[in-house]
Amino acid sequence: MIILSYVLIAVISYLLGSLNFGVIISRKLIKDDVRNHGSGNAGSTNMLRNFGKGTAAITMLGDMLKVVVAIVISFQIIKFTPATLEYTENMINIDMQMLIKSLSGFFCVLGHIFPCFFGFKGGKGVATAGGMVFVVDWRIALILLAVFILIVAVTRYVSLGSIVMALLYPAFMYIFYKDIILCVIALVFTLIVVVAHRENIKKLINHTENKISFKKK
Numbered sequence: 001m002i003i004l005s006y007v008l009i010a011v012i013s014y015l016l017g018s019l020n021f022g023v024i025i026s027r028k029l030i031k032d033d034v035r036n037h038g039s040g041n042a043g044s045t046n047m048l049r050n051f052g053k054g055t056a057a058i059t060m061l062g063d064m065l066k067v068v069v070a071i072v073i074s075f076q077i078i079k080f081t082p083a084t085l086e087y088t089e090n091m092i093n094i095d096m097q098m099l100i101k102s103l104s105g106f107f108c109v110l111g112h113i114f115p116c117f118f119g120f121k122g123g124k125g126v127a128t129a130g131g132m133v134f135v136v137d138w139r140i141a142l143i144l145l146a147v148f149i150l151i152v153a154v155t156r157y158v159s160l161g162s163i164v165m166a167l168l169y170p171a172f173m174y175i176f177y178k179d180i181i182l183c184v185i186a187l188v189f190t191l192i193v194v195v196a197h198r199e200n201i202k203k204l205i206n207h208t209e210n211k212i213s214f215k216k217k
Helices: 002-018 021-029 044-051 053-078 093-115 126-136 137-155 158-177 178-197 198-206
Strands: none
Touching: 002 053, 002 093, 021 044, 021 053, 044 053, 044 126, 053 093, 053 126, 053 178, 093 178, 093 198, 126 158, 126 178, 137 158, 158 178, 158 198, 178 198
16 A cells, blocks of 8 residues: 555656746746747746746746655655554654655656646756755755855856766765665766756757856846
8 A cells, every 4th residue: 555655656746747937927927838948948937038037037037946746745645554554654754754755756746747637848957856855855955056156156157066966966865874775876866957957968068058147147
């Protein structure tokens, strides 16, 4: 029964992740699809470059909150699973809590990158991944956020900051928890995010990647 619960968690988290707010907002508010512009990405950075700060902020918030909702629902599923019915959410041991958060967050990010509702073409998972890491462990999230801000401030490459964050995530999971299952999930997560940024990596190597501007136009 517990296996079925984990399968249900994966499916629900993936479906919630597939609610790509870049596509939803651009279609509903602007009557356009952000994927038809700029990088073709449905994330907040492309929303910022093409439709402004307001839509970008809403997109980022929505993409972060959906992973929080997915994890909350996942805990409720486990809470009422017969095998763990005698526990309250607070009594579930720390290892199970981390596993639930990591599993749910992983599939939510997967849904964001490959959304079933939008032809499996979504964003690159940065905002959703950020929301996941904050829920998994706020200490790791703050460290990665500081690294991201520093890299973007120095290089003005959002993609580079995102890639470095993804690469560092498994390392910090090992440092803080030393759990092989959590590290494997983190490594697979990193691989997916890096693959999603493959075109950005090529552009970074060729020095053709777009830089973000901090100046008002």
